[in-house]
Amino acid sequence: MALSLAERTEQLNAEQRLLIKADRDIEEGRQRLRDQENRVLDLQADGHDIRQAERLVDLLKQTLTEWERHRTLIEQRVIYLRQQVDLTPPKAG
Known part of the structure; x- marks a missing residue:
């Protein structure tokens, strides 16, 4: 089932929030x-x-490595969703 532009945009916004949290968590972990x-x-x-x-x-170093890997996955998802949102044609009037 194809997602609507609104659903993709909401997913993008959610992933961007997760990316911000991941950055904060990594800095605090460091x-x-x-x-x-x-x-x-x-x-x-x-x-x-x-x-x-x-x-x-x-253990802290290992944890940071895993957090950084997870952050990379979130970042890749953000990039993918941005492309999907940008490629979605606007609905006709």
Whole structure:
């Protein structure tokens, strides 16, 4: 079933909102990663065991990688929907 221009436009708007959220989440995730890396340095400087803290750094990096992949999928969907909205001929009067 073909989607109407209004439905495609709504899907595009929804995906654009998701893209904005993904960008925000990724930036916040990067900040959490930097914070954790700083904690590792502080713990190490104080002579603490840092294995668990380093494990969290690795998990945060893996999570960011997945978030970035998901963001790419959203971006591709936005591009596709933009093309669909642009290609949809206007309805006759």
